[in-house]
Amino acid sequence: MSKHYVLAAGGTGGHMVPASALGAELMRRGHRVALISDPRGVRFPGLFDDIQTHVIPAGRFMLKKPARWVPAMREMWRGRAMARELYRxxxxxxxxxxxxxPAFPALMGAFAEGIPTAVHEQNAVLGRVNRTVSRRVDAIATSYDQTERLSPALAGKVHLVGNPVREAVLALRAKPYPLLEEDGIFRVLVTGGSQGASVLSQVVPDGLAMLPVQFRRRLQVTHQARVEDIDAARAQYAQHHIAADLATYLPDMPEQLAWAHLVIGRAGASTIAELTAAGRPAILVPLPGATDDHQTANAREITRAGGARTIPQSEFTAVELAKQMQKLGLDPAALENAAGRARSVGRPKAVSDLADLVESLDAPVARLPVAAPARPKPAMAGA
Known part of the structure; x- marks a missing residue:
């Protein structure tokens, strides 16, 4: 039976990509889907072309700026009223x-109208909005078997589904790791997420330049850089005679992952989900300013499995990068083994499991795998 569903997400890639994947799956099952987001979210290229989109106000509460709390509350209530009008x-x-x-007023409107609700958490730490509504929603879908800031009292409505990725990325799971011969081209993908990362542009070219000359000559680098960093990074690669293509945005990320032997990047939720879905080894540099240090938590599972090496940004130097590159890249068998270990922690059924959970919300809740509450947070060291 065809039903209508509303997805609500903030306008960053980490929120929008899994929302898009779920929307596509629900439509494939014959349902109608609408999206509530902010101006950034509805403009994401290629993600919501076939889905009706709505922009509603969403007040942003900044703890260090109490003068903005009252205007933010007004915006949130205005967004809640607009969401209720849409639902009717x-x-x-x-x-x-x-x-x-934007998810907050959308969910508040659903609570007011008595509509079943769920939240999906992409990170290994429950985010602020999801944390705020966690006791009121009907189901909580998680991406990791250990999710920090999630109350054990809510375990009965927590379901481990994983983080949905695009079909083109998931398709890589069925393909072998790209052949890497000892004297063949070694392809490196450098990506800092949808906004790039300045530290990668500053460190990676010089770190790769420290590799043995025979290894350095084999490199083929694709590097996503911020607009303000791209010219300097391009000059560094040229100075070191390293073959590199640079861009501020990579629209063909699945293709880039398909040929990459190694990824150097941040540890955002979408990055980790795509690495584990495709089975690609990585050197990860978590964003130190991420809320609740969630990128360090995101990196923990793949690192423990042996599919990645995590370097705190404070220790991410050209010398350290060169050292880790040599440990991984000089032994093709070890690199392929790391790819398999990354793949072992992927959850390829994430989008279908999430869609099953969503379809069950107006019926008895489906018994999907239940996620365990997080243990106390251990110290995170570089691998």
């Missing part, structure tokens, strides 16, 4: 939040 015409069977400020 679209009549959704459920509203699913993916985090980010």
């Amino acid at each position: 015409t679209f009549r959704p069977a459920a509203v699913i939040g993916f985090g980010g400020y």
Whole structure:
């Protein structure tokens, strides 16, 4: 039976990509889907072309700026009223939040209308919006078997599904790791997420330049850089005679992952999900300013499995990068083994399991795998 569903997500790639994947799966099952987001979210290229989109106000509460709390509250209530108006015409069977400020008024509107709700958490730490609504929603879908800041009292409605990725990325799981011969081209993908990362542009070219000359000559680098960093990074690669293609945005990320032997990047939720879905080894540099240090938590599972090496940004130097590159790259068998270990912690059924959970919200909740509450956070060291 065809139903209507509303997805609500903030306008960053970490929220929008899994929302898009779920939307595509629900439509494939014959349902109608609408998206609530902010101006950034509805403009993401290629993600929501076939889904009706709505922008609603979403007040942003900044703890260090109390003068903005009252205006933010007004915006949130205005967004809640607009969401309720949409629900009265679209009549959704459920509203699913993916985090980010626009999800909050959308979920508040659903609570007011008595509509079933769920949230999906992409990170290994429950985000602020999801944490705020966690006691009121009907189901909480998680991406890791250990999720920090998640109350053990809520375990009965927590379901481990994983983090959905695009079909083109998931398709890589069925393909072998790209052949790497001892004297063949070694392909490196450098990506800092949807916004790039300045530290990667500053460190990676010089770190690769420290590799033995025979190894350095084999490199083929694709590097996503911020607009303000790209010219300097391009000059560094040229100075070191390293073959490199640079861009501020990589629209063909699945293709880039398909040929990459190694990824150097941040540890955002989408990055980790794609690495584990495709089975690609990585050197990860978690964003130190991420809320609740969630990128360090995200990196923990793949690192423990042996599929990645994590370097705190404070220790991410050209010398350290060169050392880790040589440990991984000089032994093709070890690199392929790391790829397999990354793949071993992937959850390829994430989107279908999440869609099953969503479809069950107006019926008895499906018994998907239950995630365990997080243990006390251990210290995270570089591998």
